[in-house]
Amino acid sequence: MHDAPLAGPLGVGPSRRLPLLAGIAWTCALALALFALPVLSIAENRLALGRPVLGAQALGWSVGPILALGVAGLVVPSRQAAGLRAGLAVAALAFAILVLAAGLGRGAMQALAGLPPAARASLGSGAWLALALLAGGLGLAVRRAHAPWLGPATVVALLLGVGLMARSGAFDALSLAVEYAARRETVNAAIGEHLALSGAALALALAGAVLLSLWRRGQGVVAILLSGIQVVPAVALLGGLVALTGGLLRAAPALRDLGLSALGAVPAIVAIAAYLLLPLWRGLALALRSPDAATLEAAGALGLTPAQALFGVRLPLGAPILVAALRVAAVQAVGLATLGALVGAGGLGRIVFDGMAQFAPDLILLGAIPVIALSLGAETGLSRIEAAARRRWHA
Amino acid sequence: MHRAAQSTTRHPALGLAVTGLILAGISHPAAATWIAAALGEPARRPLDVARLLALSLQHVILAGAGLGLVAVLGVGLGILVTRRVASPWRPLVDAVAAGAQAVPPVVVVALALPVLGFGGPPTLLALVAYGIMPVLRGTVGGIEGVASDIREAGRAVGLTNFQILMRIELPLAGPAIVETLRTALVLAVATVAVGALAGATTLGTPIVAGLQNQNTVPMLQGAAATAALAFLGEAALLALVSAWRAIRP
Numbered sequence: 215m216h217d218a219p220l221a222g223p224l225g226v227g228p229s230r231r232l233p234l235l236a237g238i239a240w241t242c243a244l245a246l247a248l249f250a251l252p253v254l255s256i257a258e259n260r261l262a263l264g265r266p267v268l269g270a271q272a273l274g275w276s277v278g279p280i281l282a283l284g285v286a287g288l289v290v291p292s293r294q295a296a297g298l299r300a301g302l303a304v305a306a307l308a309f310a311i312l313v314l315a316a317g318l319g320r321g322a323m324q325a326l327a328g329l330p331p332a333a334r335a336s337l338g339s340g341a342w343l344a345l346a347l348l349a350g351g352l353g354l355a356v357r358r359a360h361a362p363w364l365g366p367a368t369v370v371a372l373l374l375g376v377g378l379m380a381r382s383g384a385f386d387a388l389s390l391a392v393e394y395a396a397r398r399e400t401v402n403a404a405i406g407e408h409l410a411l412s413g414a415a416l417a418l419a420l421a422g423a424v425l426l427s428l429w430r431r432g433q434g435v436v437a438i439l440l441s442g443i444q445v446v447p448a449v450a451l452l453g454g455l456v457a458l459t460g461g462l463l464r465a466a467p468a469l470r471d472l473g474l475s476a477l478g479a480v481p482a483i484v485a486i487a488a489y490l491l492l493p494l495w496r497g498l499a500l501a502l503r504s505p506d507a508a509t510l511e512a513a514g515a516l517g518l519t520p521a522q523a524l525f526g527v528r529l530p531l532g533a534p535i536l537v538a539a540l541r542v543a544a545v546q547a548v549g550l551a552t553l554g555a556l557v558g559a560g561g562l563g564r565i566v567f568d569g570m571a572q573f574a575p576d577l578i579l580l581g582a583i584p585v586i587a588l589s590l591g592a593e594t595g596l597s598r599i600e601a602a603a604r605r606r607w608h609a
Numbered sequence: 610m611h612r613a614a615q616s617t618t619r620h621p622a623l624g625l626a627v628t629g630l631i632l633a634g635i636s637h638p639a640a641a642t643w644i645a646a647a648l649g650e651p652a653r654r655p656l657d658v659a660r661l662l663a664l665s666l667q668h669v670i671l672a673g674a675g676l677g678l679v680a681v682l683g684v685g686l687g688i689l690v691t692r693r694v695a696s697p698w699r700p701l702v703d704a705v706a707a708g709a710q711a712v713p714p715v716v717v718v719a720l721a722l723p724v725l726g727f728g729g730p731p732t733l734l735a736l737v738a739y740g741i742m743p744v745l746r747g748t749v750g751g752i753e754g755v756a757s758d759i760r761e762a763g764r765a766v767g768l769t770n771f772q773i774l775m776r777i778e779l780p781l782a783g784p785a786i787v788e789t790l791r792t793a794l795v796l797a798v799a800t801v802a803v804g805a806l807a808g809a810t811t812l813g814t815p816i817v818a819g820l821q822n823q824n825t826v827p828m829l830q831g832a833a834a835t836a837a838l839a840f841l842g843e844a845a846l847l848a849l850v851s852a853w854r855a856i857r858p
Contacts, residue, residue, distance in 0.1 A: 236698070353704055442628065445839045447799035450832035453816040457825050457832075461648030477820075549713030553803070556820055566719045570806060575723035582716045589711040 237288050244284050244347050248277050251340030253318060256325050259332040260389065260574055269340055272321030276313050280344070283310035288351055300359035304368055307352040312375045314344060319379070322387035334389040336576060365594075393576040401565065405584050408561040411554050412547035412588075415483045419490035419543060426491070427498050440492040448550055451488065452557050455481040482554035489550060490543040497539020501532025533603040541596035548589045552581075622847035629840030636661060636834035641826050650825040656815055665834060668811040671729055671804065672797040672838075675736035679793050683741045684786060687748025688774065706742040714739045714800045718807045732804030732811075739800065740793045747789025751782025787850050791843055798839040812838065 247253075248269035255264030269277055287307035322335035356365045385391040394401060426436050443451075460476035463469055474480055505527055513523045529536070555563030562581045569577030634640055638655035656664075689695055690702050712720075714735045721731035755778050763773045779786075805813030812835040819828025 236701070350701075350704070354701065357700060357704070438624070445625075445795050445843060446836045447795075447802045447813075447839060449799070449802040449805070449813050449816050450835040453820060453828045453832035454836075456820065457645070457648055457650065457829050460650060460825065464649035545711070549715070552713055552715045556806075556817065563715070566716065567806065570719055570722055573723065578719045578722065582712075582720055585716050586712050589713065590708075593707075593711055 240288060240347060240351065241281075241285055244281060244344060247340040247343035247347065248273070248281060251343060252338035253340040253344070254321055254325060255336050255338045256329070257334050257336065258330075260334050260393070260576065261572070264334075264336060264338075266338060267321070267325055269344075272325060273314070273317035274321070276317040280310050280314050280317070280348075283307065283313065284348055284351060287355055300355065300361075301364070303355040304352065304359060304364060307348055307355055308368055308372055308375075311345065311348045311352065311372060312379070314341075314348065315376060316379060316384055319384040319386070319388060322385075326387050334392065334576075335387055336389040389576045390579060393574075393580050397565075397580065401580055401584070404560065404562045404565055404581070405588075407559075408548070408551050408563075408585070408588065411479060411482060411551040411559055411561050412486065412544070414479075415486035415490060415547050415551070416540075416544060418483060419487040419494050419547075422487060422491050423494035423498050426495050427502070433499075436495065440495060443488050444492055448485065448489065448553050449556070451485045452481065452553060455485050456557050477558040479554070479559045481557050482551070482559035486547055486550040486554070490547055493539050493542045493546070497536055497542075501535040501539070502528050504528070504532040504535055533606075534600050537596060537600040537603050541593060541600060544592040544596060545589050548585065548592055552585055620848070620851065622844040622851070625840050625847065626844035629837045629844060632833045632837035632840060636830045636837060638826075638830065641830045641833065645826045645829060648825070653824055653826050655826045656830050661830060661834060664810065664812050664814065664831075665838065667809075668798070668801055668813075668835070668838060671732060671809065671811060672736075672794075672801045672842075675733050675740065675801065676790075676794055676797045678733070678737050679740035679744055679797070680790055682737065683744025683789070683793070684748050686741065687745045687752065687786075688779075690745070691749055691752045691778075692770075702745070706745055709738050710742045712738070714796070715803050715806070718800075718803055722807050727808030729804070729809050731807045732801055732809045735804070736797055736800045740796050743792050743796070744786075744789045747785050747792075748782065751785030752778050754785065755781045787846070791846060794842050794846055795839055798835065798842060802835045 250268070252266030253269040254267040254272045256267060257264035273280070283306045287303045287310065318337065318341055326333055326335050352368065356368055379385065380391070386395075426440075427433075429436065456476050459474070459481050463474065463476060502524075509527060509531070510523065513527045518526060551559075551561050552563035552566060554561050555567050562585050565581030566578055566585070567581075569575070569579075569581060635644065638657060638661075642655050686702070690699060717735035717738050718731050721734045725731045725734060759777060759781070760773060763777045768776065801809070801811050802813035802816065805811050805817045812831050815827035815831035816835070819825060819831065
């Protein structure tokens with residue numbers, strides 16, 4: 215998961231034909247999503263199979279602008295475009311996403327008009343494909359603009375736009391919004407639990423990694439042990455830990471008074487933390503070794519104590535590596551915390567598993583979307599900090 | 610003397626294999642019942658050996674199929690992406706691969722469930738979606754790690770691009786590719802266990818059912834057997850690779 219320096223040894227002159235082909239394929243896929251695939255599915259209730267509604271029917275006149283804006287966003291920065299043109303492309307694609315979202319909400323409302331209240335309008339494959347294509351194009355346009363602030367600004371603007379539309383009731387007819395409205399508290403609480411689970415595991419693993427790297431002689435054993443843990447499937451580790459905690463509680467019932475139970479957050483946090491130990495321990499070791507011998511000697515010659523050398527030289531110089539390890543661990547923690555629901559630790563996994571048990575796609579999405587958002591947020595946020603640390607100390 | 614010295618330097622596969630065999634032993638009904646009793650759990654009916662073997666076979670088939678797909682697609686895409694022709698596609702492939710990695714396997718299984726139904730298919734999809742990226746990156750990293758003067762030397766000797774790939778790039782990138790396949794294998798065994806949530810009958814099934822019904826013995830058996838499979842699979846992969854290296858000059 216290292217972002218290896220990817221300066222292609224073979225990448226000489228980029229051929230001009232392939233991007234053109236990719237652009238045509240992208241446009242065809244978007245047209246297919248909007249015209250030939252169902253963008254909405256209208257069902258009698260939340261569990262019934264739906265009747266497909268095509269884009270031209272559900273979205274009405276807005277199909278044209280969406281397609282046009284999408285293509286414009288792709289074509290405008292055709293050459294090495296910077297500044298205004300790249301900005302225009304980003305704006306066109308972001309606007310296309312908002313128009314699509316508004317069109318879907320309106321289409322759902324119209325399709326449900328006159329149907330009983332249990333009827334649901336859920337997003338179909340066409341809607342997901344179109345959203346994915348537009349989001350992918352947007353990501354590419356942001357990358358090509360080479361402006362570090364543009365990415366976050368676009369995300370904030372899109373969230374703001376969608377949030378305002380949601381507030382005004384534009385999506386009220388979509389089943390995802392209906393499901394969220396019915397479970398607002400549960401979902402919000404689950405997001406909090408999820409963050410607490412992954413945060414606690416990250417903190418525990420960080421403490422563990424520091425302790426393990428202090429044990430100088432045992433580094434070989436630690437390496438074997440930690441890579442051994444990685445091999446154990448998470449589901450199996452959770453099962454084993456629940457059995458162990460159960461045994462521990464029977465041997466020492468006093469622990470029960472401390473709030474420990476065989477099922478719950480504790481085995482989940484321990485299991486998640488166990489997997490985070492390897493990246494964190496490895497990152498810590500690499501980070502502490504990152505200054506070369508001459509630098510450390512210079513620090514010694516300046517009269518720095520080992521502690522001062524650690525906090526003044528080793529940690530700042532190793533900061534990018536440390537943050538990279540933290541990023542890998544944080545993304546893993548968010549993903550693994552989903553499994554915590556298996557042992558009754560709550561979190562977003564509970565919503566996902568409820569949805570699977572009921573075979574209710576909207577409920578699954580309601581749990582899955584925040585997991586993906588948290589994971590992407592951890593990844594992008596920490597990689598920005600990593601880049602900043604690199605600039606700050608390795609300029 | 611020399612021979613004896615060689616046999617004492619242990620093969621890395623050995624430790625993995627021993628760990629795997631110990632775990633497999635723990636999954637045996639008698640051993641699991643004994644451990645559960647030692648932990649103070651009520652002795653319930655364990656899975657018998659035949660059932661355990663049937664579940665293991667299912668697990669191996671699903672994980673093997675997924676690993677095969679991941680290896681072919683990941684290494685193949687990695688080779689394609691490092692060709693000169695494909696260099697404009699690189700940012701796109703990197704972005705898609707990074708995006709796919711942000712979705713944890715459990716979530717892919719869950720999302721694929723309404724589309725693909727219960728059973729093996731959502732599990733396979735999750736495996737492929739999540740496993741391709743590490744293999745792709747490992748392959749790309751391995752091929753790009755080949756020093757360009759070696760490649761140029763091959764060209765100077767008159768090798769075609771295909772010969773450079775087969776005789777220079779792939780052999781030199783081999784260790785990196787094997788390393789990523791190990792990751793993919795571990796991932797495959799773990800994801801297939803999670804697939805039990807989507808109704809695939811694997812070694813994850815007794816774990817999930819055991820967690821729900823507080824039925825510790827089958828849960829322990831499933832957990833130990835799944836972990837055993839992962840360790841034994843890694844040991845087998847390492848042994849295969851070193852056997853292949855021994856045959857090839």
